[in-house]
Amino acid sequence: MRPLFRLLTYLGAYRRNLLLSIIFMLMATGTTLVQPRLVEWVIDFGVGGRDGRILWLGTLGLLGTATVGGLLHLASGILVSYSGQGMSYGIRNDVFRSILAFSFGNLDRHRTGELIVRSTSDVNTVQMFVRMGFMLMLQSLAMLVGSLILMFTMNPGLARIMLMIFAVTILLFFLLAAVIRPLIMRVRERLDEMNNALQENLAGAKLVRAFARQRHESNRFEARNRAYLEIALRAGYITALAFPFLFFLGQLALVAVTYYGGLTVIQQVDTPLTERLTLGQLVAFNEYAMLAMWPILALGMTLQFMARAAASATRIVEVLDESPDIAEPPRPQALADGDSSIEFRDVSFSFGHGEPALSDINLRIASGEVVGLIGRTGSGKSTLAALIPRFYDPGKGAVLIGGVDVKQVKLAELRQKIVLVLQESVLLSGSIRDNIAYGLRANNHDGQAALDTRLGRAAALARATEFIEAKSLGWNEPVGERGAGLSGGQRQRVAIARAIVRDPDILILDDVTSALDATTEREVVAGLQREMRGKTVIVISQKINTVRQANRILVMDDGRLVGAGTHDELLAGNQIYREIYQTQNTELRL
Ligand SMILES: Nc1ncnc2c1ncn2[C@@H]1O[C@H](COP(=O)(O)OP(=O)(O)OP(=O)(O)O)[C@@H](O)[C@H]1O
Ligand SMILES: [Mg+2]
Structure with missing residues (x-):
């Protein structure tokens, strides 16, 4: 009652x-x-x-x-x-x-x-x-x-x-x-x-x-x-x-x-x-x-x-x-300006009471570094990424951005600094333009022209310009519920552009180039590497080809980090990486 x-x-x-x-x-x-x-x-x-x-x-x-x-x-x-x-x-x-x-x-x-x-x-x-x-x-x-x-x-x-x-x-x-x-x-x-x-x-x-x-x-x-x-x-x-x-x-x-x-x-x-x-x-x-x-x-x-x-x-x-599992810190700390390093300290995590999805992760990604993250399906890549903008809190250990525990940072500030492009591209009903501009605050831009330039640049980086302009209504082309009317790869590119527009210091792409052809994918990743100077970027994929260009590639298996290095180093010294490489190469040859 x-x-x-x-x-x-x-x-x-x-x-x-x-x-x-x-x-x-x-x-x-x-x-x-x-x-x-x-x-x-x-x-x-x-x-x-x-x-x-x-x-x-x-x-x-x-x-x-x-x-x-x-x-x-x-x-x-x-x-x-x-x-x-x-x-x-x-x-x-x-x-x-x-x-x-x-x-x-x-x-x-x-x-x-x-x-x-x-x-x-x-x-x-x-x-x-x-x-x-x-x-x-x-x-x-x-x-x-x-x-x-x-x-x-x-x-x-x-x-x-x-x-x-x-x-x-x-x-x-x-x-x-x-x-x-x-x-x-x-x-x-x-x-x-x-x-x-x-x-x-x-x-x-x-x-x-x-x-x-x-x-x-x-x-x-x-x-x-x-x-x-x-x-x-x-x-x-x-x-x-x-x-x-x-x-x-x-x-x-x-x-x-x-x-x-x-x-x-x-x-x-x-x-x-x-x-x-x-x-x-x-x-x-x-x-x-x-x-x-x-x-x-x-x-x-x-x-x-x-x-x-x-x-x-x-x-x-x-x-x-129902109180959110992720609570705002009572006494928030500001994130250090200019330091976009990411650190995992002894992090373990499981969903509910199930098997651990992440075990004893220790990891440091320097500010401005571009890293690849590879691993078989279900190895915990998305879970690891989700802990960085604090979508979930680790069960054990801590995640730090620029030396500050993410639990001590205001959620809005954290998510302004970090953008994680989710593995499943979620689009909302509205025009393509609305979708790409989604992360911008309404009062945050300096005039229509500047905004257009910003959206245009993001779309170009995401290799989306061409298909947007080919639509009969161009940027104003309506997107249906859950992205209906766009191809899978187009949806992914809109999602990437949406993230770039927000201009985050840390950008995490969770397997969002999976539906792109190899050339477009290479262009997107290379473009990001070139244009996002000073920003920390994590590119997640199951495919060697996607992460291959990264300076450092992290390898995950069964919730653990099992290796790190360049493509050549890993190929020489990492069992799991070599296995992934071999399967993908055989597939290519078949
Ligand atoms: N929301 C969730 N609730 C419960 N279990 C989950 C949830 N999300 C993922 N898992 C489980 O956690 C483990 C790691 O999943 P995760 O999504 O991190 O894998 P992944 O490496 O990203 O795989 P993929 O390459 O297929 O995207 C899996 O065993 C998965 O079943
Ligand atoms: Mg995943």
């Missing part, structure tokens, strides 16, 4: 609206509560006293209260909906910010579909609770208490019977809510699983078709869909079973009023009008019994909304409270 209350504090910004809305709603409830008394007046004095004026006035009164009540409800509804939307807006922003703060490790633990549900559908559920749950609950309570008070003032004996019936009904509701709550939580979980299946399927839509796995995917989705259906049905059954039963209890109130009330009216025919239960009062009582029964049923509904909202709130608050 606590997460829900916490999210409701987002309403704080709209408290004036909300308060006004509550006041209007209570006033509207008041107009409803007055109506039975008006009817009583009309029956006892208008009809009973054969007074046409009272009949006429009473009817007018009913019309008036109905109209005013309706308008008040309308105003209240508009105001509460405004507050609820405002609350959702605030929550969605904060959830999004919280996700933005997630580190790579946090992201590894979540699935996209689940995060989408948490930041949209779950937020809607909480909002729905404000509108349908919270307000309805207040209204129901007001109606219930109001009717009971009015009943007690009219005839305490009869009112006590009502109170008992209501109390039992409400108790049953709470029991029901306790049963339904965990069920609703599971409904959400299943919905998550279904959404994940859907999201993954859409992300891999082309793969599914390429392997003609539609039937398999369809079965898989159907299984999740069915699991969701089953639990949703179970929750539905319980609600459906409970409702008629509770309705029946409510009807009992009516039965009691009719019998006892009727009996009292009959027995009191001879007592003076002021002391007896009149016919008008009996009718009024009847109406109050109905009025009170309605909120009891509504309370049941609001409890359901509350259970659902509480479950959703828990899931939202989990995201809000």
Whole structure:
């Protein structure tokens, strides 16, 4: 329940609206509560006293209260909906910010579909609770208490019977809510699983078709869909079973009023009008019994909304409270200007509790050095690279840039200095130009011309100019979702250009020339070596040809650094390097 209350504090910004809305709603409830008394007046004095004026006035009164009540409800509804939307807006922003703060490790633990549900559908559920749950609950309570008070003032004996019936009904509701709550939580979980299946399927839509796995995917989705259906049905059954039963209890109130009330009216025919239960009062009582029964049923509904909202709130608050694995240092140290050396001191690392992906790495790369990093697939190259801009923190040891532990540096500063071009080139929807300029701060450039020169130079270095200009819209050519519309090699070149534009002191290319032909690849690497003077560059690859030009090549195997040297040195003295070389050379000859 606590997460829900916490999210409701987002309403704080709209408290004036909300308060006004509550006041209007209570006033509207008041107009409803007055109506039975008006009817009583009309029956006892208008009809009973054969007074046409009272009949006429009473009817007018009913019309008036109905109209005013309706308008008040309308105003209240508009105001509460405004507050609820405002609350959702605030929550969605904060959830999004919280996700933005997630580190790579946090992201590894979540699935996209689940995060989408948490930041949209779950937020809607909480909002729905404000509108349908919270307000309805207040209204129901007001109606219930109001009717009971009015009943007690009219005839305490009869009112006590009502109170008992209501109390039992409400108790049953709470029991029901306790049963339904965990069920609703599971409904959400299943919905998550279904959404994940859907999201993954859409992300891999082309793969599914390429392997003609539609039937398999369809079965898989159907299984999740069915699991969701089953639990949703179970929750539905319980609600459906409970409702008629509770309705029946409510009807009992009516039965009691009719019998006892009727009996009292009959027995009191001879007592003076002021002391007896009149016919008008009996009718009024009847109406109050109905009025009170309605909120009891509504309370049941609001409890359901509350259970659902509480479950959703828990899931939202989990995201809000998830602290990133990579924390900003409390007392940040500045990076040394001009020193872009990289050092690994006794670094070991494993993902989760698995096998170590890196073991005892000791390494020094001098400022301005261009090194190659080679190793078989899965040897830990990407992992080693990921520790430098602190995508992950080492389990043991430390990574230092210019002599400063990366853990002591502000993340923004660290990632301004170091750009790691990820192995999988990620492009965003937008134009090619937008994608290449992505890393630039909006206020960071000195005029359009200077920016264009900068983008142009980066594209040239990445050997991207030619294909960009060949596009019909050139730099403005739109890039589809995840880079659709560009070839694999074009995507890689846009990613490289994007990194160069940022002008980092340390540039790490994680196998991002793999889709380029040998000539283009050589041009890109040589260009970088030439143009990025004074910058530290790490070129990662599985291919000898890519790293061959580097002054120093590091060799990795099974999470360890197993050699370093020039191509010739390694060929002469490093077993692993020689094996890689031989396989690639045989392939060439085949
Ligand atoms: N996010 C992750 N979570 C868990 N394990 C991971 C993760 N990323 C990599 N690994 C594991 O860590 C080990 C090293 O992977 P890494 O990606 O560093 O290899 P690599 O040398 O870059 O390989 P490749 O040449 O294929 O890119 C592998 O066993 C891999 O399965
Ligand atoms: Mg890799």
